[in-house]
Amino acid sequence: MERDILEILKSYDLKISDAEVKANVKTIVDRDYKSLYTVENLKKNFSLIDLTTLNSTDTHAKAKSFADNVNNFQNDFDMPNVAAICVYPYQVPTLNENLKAEGVRIASVAGVFPSSQSYVEVKALECKMAVEKGANDIDIVISIGAFLEGHYQTVFDEIAIQKEACGDAHLKVILETGELKTAENIRKASILAMEAGADFIKTSTGKVPVNATLEAAYIMTQAITEYYEKAGRMVGFKPAGGISTAKDAIEFYAISKNNLGEAWLNNKWSRIGASSLANSLLTEIHKLETGEEKEIKYF
Numbered sequence: 416m417e418r419d420i421l422e423i424l425k426s427y428d429l430k431i432s433d434a435e436v437k438a439n440v441k442t443i444v445d446r447d448y449k450s451l452y453t454v455e456n457l458k459k460n461f462s463l464i465d466l467t468t469l470n471s472t473d474t475h476a477k478a479k480s481f482a483d484n485v486n487n488f489q490n491d492f493d494m495p496n497v498a499a500i501c502v503y504p505y506q507v508p509t510l511n512e513n514l515k516a517e518g519v520r521i522a523s524v525a526g527v528f529p530s531s532q533s534y535v536e537v538k539a540l541e542c543k544m545a546v547e548k549g550a551n552d553i554d555i556v557i558s559i560g561a562f563l564e565g566h567y568q569t570v571f572d573e574i575a576i577q578k579e580a581c582g583d584a585h586l587k588v589i590l591e592t593g594e595l596k597t598a599e600n601i602r603k604a605s606i607l608a609m610e611a612g613a614d615f616i617k618t619s620t621g622k623v624p625v626n627a628t629l630e631a632a633y634i635m636t637q638a639i640t641e642y643y644e645k646a647g648r649m650v651g652f653k654p655a656g657g658i659s660t661a662k663d664a665i666e667f668y669a670i671s672k673n674n675l676g677e678a679w680l681n682n683k684w685s686r687i688g689a690s691s692l693a694n695s696l697l698t699e700i701h702k703l704e705t706g707e708e709k710e711i712k713y714f
């Protein structure tokens with residue numbers, strides 16, 4: 416029987432104040448940032464990265480070069496590898512053929528990323544094909560227009576259909592928080608996505624003017640904890656879009672640590688979607704470990 420998301424949403428207190436969220440974020444970052452800025456945490460953040468290339472100019476050669484760099488990743492600091500490489504569906508076969516690094520997953524956006532403006536059958540087929548070609552993780556976007564018009568059942572059903580199409584692959588659901596505007600919308604979309612079966616909720620596509628913010632991260636991680644307490648199921652968190660420096664990463668880490676706790680702080684339950692964060696983390700780790708200021712360009 417079809418689940419009624421309007422009834423489900425009634426069982427949550429959806430009220431949340433933007434001003435309060437902003438103040439709480441400031442308190443957490445002011446209190447914890449400095450003590451969390453350690454080599455150990457920078458390395459851990461590196462291991463959370465979904466190393467991403469999502470450009471219309473991407474080629475199989477570029478996807479292969481990402482795979483080669485990850486396969487050959489070597490360092491002097493006992494560093495873990497990244498969590499995944501994230502590409503458009505068309506590049507999945509290339510990663511499937513070339514990515515050999517142990518434990519590194521293949522992530523593919525699908526569901527007509529980044530607009531999600533198509534028929535649900537097309538979205539589901541894209542999910543299914545990407546999985547058949549070798550994707551372990553699928554990143555889709557909610558129907559933002561439908562959500563903003565209040566068609567929550569449509570948004571919910573579409574996620575559930577795409578979840579089914581993913582089979583055993585993990586489904587990450589992007590809320591596109593910059594377009595949802597209010598804390599209340601972000602909270603509602605978080606709950607809706609988790610109730611529809613999301614394995615992860617993700618902030619942004621990286622393709623809109625406002626991408627991942629600490630405030631969105633605060634609201635989403637708080638919703639994840641609440642959903643866990645209610646449903647007994649852990650859901651992962653992935654901030655993405657515009658996270659490019661070690662400072663950014665540690666600020667998001669502070670929010671996750673505060674709201675989710677240690678059990679989530681590993682790449683099974685936390686990821687960072689980023690196209691240019693890896694080199695910044697490596698440069699900073701090199702500096703803290705050796706005292707030498709040298710830009711590392713590995714990826």
Ligand SMILES: O=C[C@H](O)COP(=O)(O)O
Nearest residue numbers: 620621656657688689690
């Ligand atoms: O999902 C990941 C994002 O598209 C990456 O965004 P970015 O290029 O701003 O790091």
